[in-house]
Amino acid sequence: MNAKKISVFSLFLVVIIHCLPACDALKTITYQGIGTFTDNDFYDSKWRPFVDIPESPEKIDPNYVLYNRKNQYDPQTLKFNDTQSLRHSHFDPKLETKIIVHGFIDGPLINCFMYPMKEKFLAIHDVN
16 A cells, blocks of 8 residues: 555656646746746745736737826727727827826726826826
8 A cells, every 4th residue: 555655656756747847838928019927027935926927918908098188087998909099099199198007906996096196197297
């Protein structure tokens, strides 16, 4: 019985050691125009002991909400890598652009600080 446990454990070790190079290959990814990410970028032994590499922008499908003084109360949604949505918006390249970002897990509806901050920016500055 003891020999059987040792051989199962040995088999387990062989499988793990054999798979380690393949696992390392999955720990780095590059997204064109954005950058390269590794699972070491966000690792913390206490707060984030398990880390996933960010998913592709196509899968995440990020949207950006544009406000400026032309549409202060009527947001326009800009899609990632969609120049048409930018061309058909009130975006003004002559103006400075401010970007307000919510938390990684949160969304814009959860973060109540975003809308008052947008209001203050637009009241004081003519910005996108």
